[in-house]
Amino acid sequence: MTDIVKAITGAKLIDGSGGKPVDDAVIVIKGDRFEKVGRGLDVPKGAEVVDAAGRTVLPGLIDSHLHLCSNGDPNIFSMLQYPMGMLQLFGYRNALNELEAGFTTVRDMGAPHGFALSLRQAVEAGVVRGPRIVAAGKVISMTGGHADFHLASGVSYTGMSRIADGVADCRKAAREQLRDGSDFVKICSSGGVMSPTDPVDTPQFTPEEIEAMVYEAACVGKTVASHSHGATGIKNAVLAGVKTIEHGSLIDDEAVKLMAQRGCFHVPTLVAGWNIVQHGKEAGIPAYAVDKAEEIAHEVRKNVMRSHRGGVKVAMGTDAGTPFNRHGGNAQEIIHLVDAGFTPMEAIVAATRTGSECIGLEKQVGTVEPGKLADLIVVEGDPLRDIKVLGDKANILLVLKGGVVEVNRGI
Ligand SMILES: [Zn+2]
Incomplete structure (x- = not known):
C-alpha cells in the first residue's frame, strides 16, 4: 500500500x-x-x-458541523421510535452519503449513545467505509437548555445529551465525555431552534460553568465547541475560552471583535435554518422550531458577513441531520455562503483549510x-x-x- x-x-x-x-x-x-x-x-x-x-x-471537502446519526426527519423526536441499533446504522449510511458527495472529513456535533465515536472507530479500523470523523460524545446542556430533550409529557430523552448544572457537575460532565473518547467537548451556551422552551437569544450556563468545561478539555489538549445563537451566549463562551462558535446567528460587533482577537471560529450552518423556514410547519416541523428559525432568518446571512468582514475565521458546517437537511447535500452550505456574500474561493476555503483548522486537523488535511x-x-x-x-x-x-x-x- x-x-x-x-x-x-x-x-x-x-x-x-x-x-x-x-x-x-x-x-x-x-x-x-x-x-x-x-x-x-x-x-x-x-x-x-x-x-x-x-x-x-x-x-x-470538510463539514465542520453535522449529526451523523440524525436523518433530517421533520421532528428530532422521531429517533425515539427506532431501536437503538438503527441509529448506529443510520449513522453508517449517512457517513457514506457524505463520502459520496466529496466530503472526506466531518465533525459530528452530538449523536445518541456515543454512536459517532463508535463510527469513528469503525472507519479508522477499516471495519466500514466512511469519511474521517472527529466526534463529540453527548452534548452537554443545562437543565432547560438547548439539548435538554425533556418533553411536556414529563418523559426525558437522555440518549443524546448530558444535562449538567453547577460548576462541579459541568466539570464531571466534561470529564465523562473525554473519558468516553470525545475529540472535543460540545456544549450549549444559548437557546436553540430545535428545542421547545428556550428563546434563541438567551444565554445558557454561567461563565464559571463554561470555564470549568474548557479547563477540563484543555487539560487533555482538547477544545470546546459551543452551540450559541445569541450574542450574550456567544460572548460568555468566547471569554471562557471556547474554540468554535456554532451557528452564531445573532452575533454582534463586540462578539466579532472578541472572536477575531482570540482566533475563535464561527460555523454558521445557514442551510439548517433555511430548510426549516422553506419546509415549514406543513411538513411536520414543530411550530416552535419554525417560529424560531423565522425569527432569526433575516439576520443570519448579514451576520455571517459581519464575522467574515470582521476577520473571524468562518468554517463551513451544515448541521446535516436537522429537518430536511440531508446527508450528502452538504455542499449546499458552500452555495449558501456564496449567496451570503463570500466569493467562491472564500467559500471553498471555509470548506477546506479553515475547516481543518476549526476541527484541529490542519496538519493532516484541508x-x-x-x-x-x-x-x-x-x-x-x-x-x-x-x-x-x-x-x-x-x-x-x-x-x-x-x-x-x-x-x-x-x-
Ligand atoms: Zn448541530
Missing part, C-alpha cells in the same frame, strides 16, 4: 489555501500522502495516472500540499465560475481519501 504511486494530471488545482489556482497541475501521491504538487512536474515511472484534463481538483494526507476530489466543471457544480454529486467524479479511491464515477 505505502509503495503505490498515483499521479493526477492536467487539472486545474484549487489547493484549499486560498492561493491562485494552478493550471495543468500534477499531483503525485505516494501511499496515503501527497508527495509532490505543482505545474508541469514529471510523472514518476510506473505511477497509476488519472488524466483529469479539463476538470478541477480540490482538497477533500489543503493539497506535500506531506498531507491525500484527500482530494476531482470535479467536473469549475466551481470558481459556478459554485453550484459542487452541489450535484454527479459532478464529483473521483473521491480519494488517504490515497485510496473511495468513489469513482467514471474518470
Whole structure:
C-alpha cells in the first residue's frame, strides 16, 4: 500500500489555501500522502495516472458541523421510535452519503449513545467505509437548555445529551465525555431552534460553568465547541475560552471583535435554518422550531458577513441531520455562503483549510500540499465560475481519501 504511486494530471488545482489556482497541475501521491504538487512536474515511472484534463481538483471537502446519526426527519423526536441499533446504522449510511458527495472529513456535533465515536472507530479500523470523523460524545446542556430533550409529557430523552448544572457537575460532565473518547467537548451556551422552551437569544450556563468545561478539555489538549445563537451566549463562551462558535446567528460587533482577537471560529450552518423556514410547519416541523428559525432568518446571512468582514475565521458546517437537511447535500452550505456574500474561493476555503483548522486537523488535511494526507476530489466543471457544480454529486467524479479511491464515477 505505502509503495503505490498515483499521479493526477492536467487539472486545474484549487489547493484549499486560498492561493491562485494552478493550471495543468500534477499531483503525485505516494501511499496515503501527497508527495509532490505543482505545474508541469514529471510523472514518476510506473505511477497509476488519472488524466483529469479539463476538470478541477480540490482538497477533500470538510463539514465542520453535522449529526451523523440524525436523518433530517421533520421532528428530532422521531429517533425515539427506532431501536437503538438503527441509529448506529443510520449513522453508517449517512457517513457514506457524505463520502459520496466529496466530503472526506466531518465533525459530528452530538449523536445518541456515543454512536459517532463508535463510527469513528469503525472507519479508522477499516471495519466500514466512511469519511474521517472527529466526534463529540453527548452534548452537554443545562437543565432547560438547548439539548435538554425533556418533553411536556414529563418523559426525558437522555440518549443524546448530558444535562449538567453547577460548576462541579459541568466539570464531571466534561470529564465523562473525554473519558468516553470525545475529540472535543460540545456544549450549549444559548437557546436553540430545535428545542421547545428556550428563546434563541438567551444565554445558557454561567461563565464559571463554561470555564470549568474548557479547563477540563484543555487539560487533555482538547477544545470546546459551543452551540450559541445569541450574542450574550456567544460572548460568555468566547471569554471562557471556547474554540468554535456554532451557528452564531445573532452575533454582534463586540462578539466579532472578541472572536477575531482570540482566533475563535464561527460555523454558521445557514442551510439548517433555511430548510426549516422553506419546509415549514406543513411538513411536520414543530411550530416552535419554525417560529424560531423565522425569527432569526433575516439576520443570519448579514451576520455571517459581519464575522467574515470582521476577520473571524468562518468554517463551513451544515448541521446535516436537522429537518430536511440531508446527508450528502452538504455542499449546499458552500452555495449558501456564496449567496451570503463570500466569493467562491472564500467559500471553498471555509470548506477546506479553515475547516481543518476549526476541527484541529490542519496538519493532516484541508489543503493539497506535500506531506498531507491525500484527500482530494476531482470535479467536473469549475466551481470558481459556478459554485453550484459542487452541489450535484454527479459532478464529483473521483473521491480519494488517504490515497485510496473511495468513489469513482467514471474518470
Ligand atoms: Zn448541530
